[in-house]
Amino acid sequence: MRVALFITCFNDSLFPEVGKATVTVLERVGVTVEFPAGQTCCGQMHFNSGYRAECVPLVANFASVFAGYDAVVTPSASCASMIRHYHPVIAPDRTPPPVYELCEFLTDVLKVEDVGGYFPHRVAFHRTCHSQRVLRIGDRPQRLLSHVAGLELVELGHPEACCGFGGTFSVKNPDTSAAMGNDKTADVHATGATYLTAADTSCLMHIGGLLSRQQPPVRTVHLAEILAGTA
Incomplete structure (x- = not known):
């Protein structure tokens, strides 16, 4: 399975350690993760603010950058929902690959619940x-x-x-x-x-x-x- 990380612009700018942690978890359970450097914003901020036309290039870029992957994993439920539910509405001619929030991918695709974590709090x-x-x-x-x-x-x-x-x-x-x-x-x-x-x-x-x-x-x-x- 060819898997890509979509870190999201919010995490990339403010919380890059979350993207690194996502890769750590996935690699621990045997997944090789790729990071397409051409990824940008999913367009959620624009779409939610009423700038639908401005979303189209972002949606098109997402579909292009992640084309060919079997799965795209993101540590963001909000961005995953934007891509899955609204990208097909904004640009129905650009079909993105399957996008999963991290928990969904682990439990539903990999059928894994114990990833070997330790956090005594x-x-x-x-x-x-x-x-x-x-x-x-x-x-x-x-x-x-x-x-x-x-x-x-x-x-x-x-x-x-x-x-x-x-x-x-x-x-x-x-x-x-x-x-x-x-x-x-x-x-x-x-x-x-x-x-x-x-x-x-x-x-x-x-x-x-x-x-x-x-x-x-x-x-x-x-x-x-x-x-x-x-x-």
Whole structure:
């Protein structure tokens, strides 16, 4: 199977260690990963902001860069949902290869749940909106986390609640966004967790920014970093 990593522009610019952790996990379970250097943004930010025409070149580039791969794996549920559900709408003549969020690829394609991770901490898991409402990845992340040695997984009191980031929503509606984020951080603190994880660094950045100003300290870490043992 020929597999490519789509790191996403958000991770590439701000959280490159998440892409490295994704490769570490995949290589550990026997997958050889390629990284096409021509990859760019998936166009989600443009599409969500109403700039549909500006999406077309990005969608076309994605289909071209990743042509020929059997699977594209990304550590971002939001970008995976954008590609899978909206690229065919934006440019129906450009068909992308199968794109999987990391948890989906491990559990559904490779049939693997134990990737040999070790993380001896109490961890809360945030179900991001795109992962639950668009991709519908269900309990795949929790199943993977349950096999990480030393990890104590705790449930948030309101797991269905949005963190308030929403990409440009947080820019256009900062007060509402911050209020939603503070509700989420209160939920996190109530669990007694020392770490918060999720399948999207965008949500973790938003929640983490608020947590960094609060006590007791709670760190945010992407799920791939926990599975890889690089956090």
